[in-house]
Amino acid sequence: MKRIKSIALAACMLTAGAISAVGLSACSTADYTVGILQLVEHSALDAATEGFRDALQARMDAAGKTVKFDYQNAQNETAACSTIANKFARGYDLILANATPALQACANSTTSVPILGTSVTLYSSALGLKDFDDNDPAATTGINVSGTSDLAPLADQAQMILDLFPEAEKVGLLYCTAESNSDYQVAQVAEYLAEKGVASERYSFTDSNDISAVAMRAASESDVIYIPTDNTAASNSALIDGICRPAGVPVIAGEEGICSGCGVATLSISYYNLGVKTGGMAADILLDGKKVSEMPVQKITKEECSYLYNAEICEDLGITPPQGYKAIGE
Amino acid sequence: MCEKRPMLELKGVGKTFNRGSVNEKVALKDFDLTVEEGEFLTVIGGNGAGKSTFMNVVCGTYPVDEGKIFLGGHDVTRLPEYRRAKYLGRVFQDPMMGTSPDMEIQENLALAYRRGKVRSLMPGIRKAEKEFFRTQLARLGLGLEERMTVKAGLLSGGQRQSLTLLMATLKKPDLLLLDEHTAALDPKTAAKVLAFTEEIAAENKLTTVMVTHNMADAIRCGNRLIMMQEGRIIYDVSGEEKKSLTVEDLLERFRASAGELSDRMILS
Amino acid sequence: MGFLSALPGAIALGLIWGLMAIGVYITYKVLDFADLTVDGSICTGGAVCAVLVTAGVNVWVAMLAALLAGAAAGLLTGVFHTLMGIPAILSGILTQLILWSVNLKIMGQANLSVSARTYGVVISQLEAGWAILILFGFVSVIIGLLYWFFGTELGCGIRATGNNPNMSRAQGINVGLNKIIGLMISNALVALAGALLVQYQGFADINMGRGAIVIGLAAVIIGEALVNLICRNFAVRLAGVALGGIIYYIVYQLVIELGMDTDLLKMLSALVVAIFLAIPYWKKRYFSGFHRKKAAKEPPAPPPEGGETAAQEPPAAAPLQGGQSDV
Numbered sequence: 025m026k027r028i029k030s031i032a033l034a035a036c037m038l039t040a041g042a043i044s045a046v047g048l049s050a051c052s053t054a055d056y057t058v059g060i061l062q063l064v065e066h067s068a069l070d071a072a073t074e075g076f077r078d079a080l081q082a083r084m085d086a087a088g089k090t091v092k093f094d095y096q097n098a099q100n101e102t103a104a105c106s107t108i109a110n111k112f113a114r115g116y117d118l119i120l121a122n123a124t125p126a127l128q129a130c131a132n133s134t135t136s137v138p139i140l141g142t143s144v145t146l147y148s149s150a151l152g153l154k155d156f157d158d159n160d161p162a163a164t165t166g167i168n169v170s171g172t173s174d175l176a177p178l179a180d181q182a183q184m185i186l187d188l189f190p191e192a193e194k195v196g197l198l199y200c201t202a203e204s205n206s207d208y209q210v211a212q213v214a215e216y217l218a219e220k221g222v223a224s225e226r227y228s229f230t231d232s233n234d235i236s237a238v239a240m241r242a243a244s245e246s247d248v249i250y251i252p253t254d255n256t257a258a259s260n261s262a263l264i265d266g267i268c269r270p271a272g273v274p275v276i277a278g279e280e281g282i283c284s285g286c287g288v289a290t291l292s293i294s295y296y297n298l299g300v301k302t303g304g305m306a307a308d309i310l311l312d313g314k315k316v317s318e319m320p321v322q323k324i325t326k327e328e329c330s331y332l333y334n335a336e337i338c339e340d341l342g343i344t345p346p347q348g349y350k351a352i353g354e
Numbered sequence: 355m356c357e358k359r360p361m362l363e364l365k366g367v368g369k370t371f372n373r374g375s376v377n378e379k380v381a382l383k384d385f386d387l388t389v390e391e392g393e394f395l396t397v398i399g400g401n402g403a404g405k406s407t408f409m410n411v412v413c414g415t416y417p418v419d420e421g422k423i424f425l426g427g428h429d430v431t432r433l434p435e436y437r438r439a440k441y442l443g444r445v446f447q448d449p450m451m452g453t454s455p456d457m458e459i460q461e462n463l464a465l466a467y468r469r470g471k472v473r474s475l476m477p478g479i480r481k482a483e484k485e486f487f488r489t490q491l492a493r494l495g496l497g498l499e500e501r502m503t504v505k506a507g508l509l510s511g512g513q514r515q516s517l518t519l520l521m522a523t524l525k526k527p528d529l530l531l532l533d534e535h536t537a538a539l540d541p542k543t544a545a546k547v548l549a550f551t552e553e554i555a556a557e558n559k560l561t562t563v564m565v566t567h568n569m570a571d572a573i574r575c576g577n578r579l580i581m582m583q584e585g586r587i588i589y590d591v592s593g594e595e596k597k598s599l600t601v602e603d604l605l606e607r608f609r610a611s612a613g614e615l616s617d618r619m620i621l622s
Numbered sequence: 623m624g625f626l627s628a629l630p631g632a633i634a635l636g637l638i639w640g641l642m643a644i645g646v647y648i649t650y651k652v653l654d655f656a657d658l659t660v661d662g663s664i665c666t667g668g669a670v671c672a673v674l675v676t677a678g679v680n681v682w683v684a685m686l687a688a689l690l691a692g693a694a695a696g697l698l699t700g701v702f703h704t705l706m707g708i709p710a711i712l713s714g715i716l717t718q719l720i721l722w723s724v725n726l727k728i729m730g731q732a733n734l735s736v737s738a739r740t741y742g743v744v745i746s747q748l749e750a751g752w753a754i755l756i757l758f759g760f761v762s763v764i765i766g767l768l769y770w771f772f773g774t775e776l777g778c779g780i781r782a783t784g785n786n787p788n789m790s791r792a793q794g795i796n797v798g799l800n801k802i803i804g805l806m807i808s809n810a811l812v813a814l815a816g817a818l819l820v821q822y823q824g825f826a827d828i829n830m831g832r833g834a835i836v837i838g839l840a841a842v843i844i845g846e847a848l849v850n851l852i853c854r855n856f857a858v859r860l861a862g863v864a865l866g867g868i869i870y871y872i873v874y875q876l877v878i879e880l881g882m883d884t885d886l887l888k889m890l891s892a893l894v895v896a897i898f899l900a901i902p903y904w905k906k907r908y909f910s911g912f913h914r915k916k917a918a919k920e921p922p923a924p925p926p927e928g929g930e931t932a933a934q935e936p937p938a939a940a941p942l943q944g945g946q947s948d949v
Binding site: 094096100105111113114128131132133134135149150151152154167201206207230 | 627628631632635639676722723726731732733734735736737738739740741746747748750819822823824825827828829830832833834837871874875878879881884885887888
Binding site: 413435436437439440442444446450451452453454455456457461464465466468469470471473474475476477478479521 | 771773774775776777778779781782785786788789790791792793794795796797
């Protein structure tokens, strides 16, 4: 009997909590309902979501329509993505899937609701599409998925290393193997460097506990370190800075967040702008009736990126910020 | 007298705990003992006399430091506990220890019935066995034969000790080891369990070693008695001489050896 | 209404995690071994299955391989514990760490797509109803196999090992070996659940095992609490565990449908687990207190009729049913 009571108690607690929460999310009669599934709270992903909302809201306002956003965060539990996607797959007008596992879960939950991905690097591998060419700007998935890719202009970033440090003989590539897309970025940069006759070596760690040991070795063996767009590196940029700066080894980062933590300079895409771009696509689908399967996956071009430098680290290392670079935060 | 073979032999067994530390304790010292087939040996001794260590080295709970142990003629000195189980039936002091509480009475018996055999993917309990278990349980006179699918954890301490005793002897062991198996029971229950012990040992002519705190029991049961102190045997009596023993005699022995001990301690 | 249409998806996911929870049940309840290997082995199963399926191997072969990989993970934990004398929880954590690296090496990357649109998988969230049927078949067959196995001589020995290792050794049971076998079976099932999960959600990810043990324990505990009232048959209890997984995911789906703050989800599930874990402990305290009071009121009577009935009722008999709270 006690057990029944306890179960009932626990169930009541859950329902009570749920009902009090539902009270806060007011019932809506919006023209469109958009589900946003974000993998984890993270400055880059947050910026993309924000850009998406702002852009879509603006287009909706202009068209005199209303939109309701249902934002769900999977707390980095990939298993939670499926449950959230299961909700969005029914009765929603559009889904924004922010980060690779979020997109995968959504794409595996519905073949009818249009899905837009963002903060996804390679759509071919994320969706298992063998015929999709990530480097073709006009490539469409052919299924109910499109979106934007956060693939950085890697060749330009690699060239940046050569421009800023012409006498560098060896570039250390520091990244996390447990990140979806770091391996690809590092391979591309290494290839570019090799073409230009500069040696590079990979220094990979598997989680945040290994970072300091790996970073120390990278710092002692390299003239310059390159870090791609890598979430684990981003979360631990202060740790990396604490190793590389005293060693006097400059870091070129794949994006602004890492650069502000431990980098000297970056050619960074803006996740907010990436979100804005995705929001525009969403408006095209909802308001203009465009078909998601026929919309090419969009990328950020070099022109949309900004050359940035970290003033504090540059000064410490005695590096003069190059022409045309903006200090981060200005 | 006909030739009897030794079922348990300990030759020069030594066991010291915490060797080399301030807590060093010599539990068994150059310990020799031979128990013949069919003998019922009772073991008494004060706390720290080495009774438990003696039992545990026979079972294989502790490895010995030196010496050899033979069970039914096999050298088991290096065998792990579970492999010696083939030769041993054991009943523990703690009624909780001898049975598997979440398993049915008949499942416990079936486990015991397979002691010393390789456990295969054949059914854990067979229909024919159930009948056999039922008749065996009926001998306990506790009505357990009607409750064969009840979990052993629901039995009382006395019931569990009786069940454990049955489990220990279901397959005739070379040696039955009883480690103060009635100490945790109330006197009436203890007497019952002890009576059943004697009955089952006599019936199957089991070679038995029973450690006990109760001197009257030690005198009354069995045909040989040893008294232990300081990891050695200080008194070994059997046959007619044992039958005529009284508790007073044993207490006298205790005092004498204790006195001898303290004399020695003073002299050294 | 939206919730009802989302039910099939929740039930399918619940069945997958229910299968995983059956694996947890074997270690946690049968073997009395708090095994944390599962956070790693679920991903190992998923990774092996994903790699083989994307390489064009038949999906059933891939699932079999995942099963074996999980068994190997269990073997490792078992060896750490029995041959190297490392405490149970630490053994599991060590294997979990090893598996993080192993899983990365298996996949060669952190994330691998096994989209149902490209590969011939058995189940997918795209067809949740169909998935439920297949998963129901899986769970039924596995419960049947486990019911048979734990009734064999070997299986009984494993149950005894978890229940009373002292008695088991005295009955000639190789406790260490049995623990290893139990861990292998458990992790094989967990890995199979991982292989099914990967197909269902359409991708394998290095992080997919995160928090798996909590979901598994939640399912075990909810299931035990429900089914113990009705029936104590082993197969029914296993079915109860699968049901626990389904209930967990229906509640989870409900929480998400209602738009509750997902930031709180982890805390909520952990709290629910904590409450259910506390029930046997509270029960024990309540009951033993009750007994003491009652005993104090009555005069110290001589042993009741029949000698060995109520007099020696061991105090630990009751909590053994409810699960040890030493985790």
